Amino acid sequence: MLKGKSRPYTRLSSMHLTPTLQRLLDQGYDAFAHYRKPTALETSPLRNPEKLLERLTSKPLRLLEVEDVQEYAAAALTTVGTVDDYKHFLPRLLDLSVDSAVVEPEVIALKLKAADWLAWPQNQKRVVEQIFAEACGQAFRQHPDKHFANKWLVSLAILNVDLNKILIEIETSNNDFCALQLAHLILSELPFASDPFERGYWMEVPDNTLQETRTWLLSQEIRRLLLSVRWRIGSKDAGLLDRALAKQEQLVRHRHQ
Structure with a gap:
């Protein structure tokens, strides 16, 4: 080979x-x-x-x-x-x-789902999941102007793997780009659209995973992360974080109505 x-x-x-x-x-x-x-x-x-x-x-x-x-x-x-x-x-x-x-990783994820990939041999399942998870983590460490990490996160969600580990890694990362990626995702509103056809590839995500992701994006932990990065980042990206913080607050209010 x-x-x-x-x-x-x-x-x-x-x-x-x-x-x-x-x-x-x-x-x-x-x-x-x-x-x-x-x-x-x-x-x-x-x-x-x-x-x-x-x-x-x-x-x-x-x-x-x-x-x-x-x-x-x-x-x-x-x-x-x-x-x-x-x-x-x-x-x-x-x-x-x-x-x-x-x-697109999202398309690969949909093909894997159609191929019943969770029934594949363990070594195949493991390496596929590891590739998606590592690519997702790496994408969150890049500026959203260069690479939108949502494509890898939604791919993992489509594959119906446990997102807890990757979400904790994103939430606790010391890389400011993670906060910018989260801000970009919140502002896109893709996971929050009430009409499934407006969710993009999030439409293909199991409902329980979608609800858990929404809860995480609107959590106080994510708000604290966005705020902590807001005070030390450049003016251009500070505006992105300000808009995301306002959008997050709006989505939280809407959820509690």
Whole structure:
């Protein structure tokens, strides 16, 4: 298996690849290595399976670029391919989801849910969850102008894993960007929309997880975090925190009515 990776398709929203995240991605390749690339693809009549397969198998797995997998990433399991096919490509899709804005972790999470991923072998479940959790933690340590961490948090919520550990890590982080990411999420109002169709990918989150996340975002602990960062951060970002604090107060009042 190739150990080096090509990263030719970079975007402003790409995430800094920490040694831990790199190690987990490598473990992902290893965990799914025995799923061989398909020799044929089952597709709907509206697709060209030969052309799609040619694009997907034109290079070694680790060298596939966003353009090679983009159509498959969106259509897998619904109109293209099987669960075993998806397991073959999953490590590269996870890799590219960290590296680009095109392969969305939320879409991967929905595909995993459709593939009944919680029934997969333990080593596969573990590495997938660890990749999502590490990517989420790393995203919260970046400025929201560069990377919106919500995409990883909602992905974990879609996967229906226990969020307590990652929420505690975010809440207790000494990184000011965590507060900015939380402010951005609160201001987006996505988890709080009464109409499910206005929640974005939060619409796909189990109701109990959604309610727990709402409670956490409106908690005094998060308010204290936003306030503590407010007094030491630059003027541009202070405005973001002020707006988030006001929005949080408004959402709390609305919840108690």
